[in-house]
């Protein structure tokens with residue numbers, strides 16, 4: 001598998017404060033990769049190192065085959081980054097900001113105007129093209145910094161809390177765009193505190209707290225933290241059902257939640273029908289049996305609780 005980004009034992013200290021204690025991650029081409037972690041866990045620091053904005057204290061990063069310690073200029077041409085604070089010039093107009101970035105990225109003059117117009121229209125900023133960037137709303141400024149980051153059509157994108165300040169319609173559009181970029185082979189690393197965003201978008205994600213404490217996919221992570229995976233509703237036949245559930249070899253664990261049972265069943269597709277047969281044979285009315293899904297947020301909070309207890 002082609003890894004577009006390789007981080008090896010990345011460490012970063014600010015003075016005597018160790019912020020990154022050895023992050024190693026490999027990210028394949030076309031992946032949307034999430035960075036998750038509590039405040040101050042080092043997400044922005046990691047993204048700033050990857051974006052060549054700050055130097056690591058030690059460790060190495062390779063992006064698209066170039067070592068960051070040796071080939072920053074090569075890397076900068078091929079990456080785009082959206083950081084928490086939009087890096088646009090308030091006194092310049094929207095168009096002049098983009099002209100400036102286009103010149104920095106050495107986008108050929110013949111292509112600049114059409115590329116800029118295309119992106120401004122895509123992000124609903126065309127009508128505001130002559131306004132100074134300082135007069136844009138926070139969300140509009142965020143869109144402008146996204147355009148600045150993708151103007152040169154980079155192969156790798158770093159997005160730090162990219163949906164902050166955007167309205168729901170713009171967030172939906174941006175999510176679709178992020179999926180399109182990945183489908184076209186771009187590699188994206190995004191940090192977010194919004195777990196549904198990680199869940200909906202990311203193929204894989206790492207939870208970091210100075211180091212990687214979990215590397216997983218949204219689905220695997222939910223499965224890992226879901227103690228119960230099936231809901232059974234038997235109406236009024238609670239006692240009789242409980243006896244059957246207790247004795248059923250298909251059920252690994254269960255708990256009663258009001259008028260329902262939450263069950264842990266290893267192989268629901270084959271085990272559920274057998275359990276239902278047993279219940280029906282005992283004259284229990286099975287109202288419904290359905291998968292119990294756990295949100296990524298529940299799983300994440302459970303993990304952080306467990307980490308706290310371990311300290």
Ligand SMILES: Nc1ncnc2c1ncn2[C@@H]1O[C@H](COP(=O)(O)OP(=O)(O)OP(=O)(O)O)[C@@H](O)[C@H]1O
Pocket residue numbers: 014017019037038039040041042043044045046
């Ligand atoms: N330039 C700096 N000088 C000193 N300390 C810094 C600097 N930049 C970051 N830090 C510290 O490094 C730690 C990690 O910060 P970072 O911004 O990477 O966290 P984060 O995971 O992005 O947090 P958040 O979710 O709050 O955005 C924090 O304790 C922060 O105060």
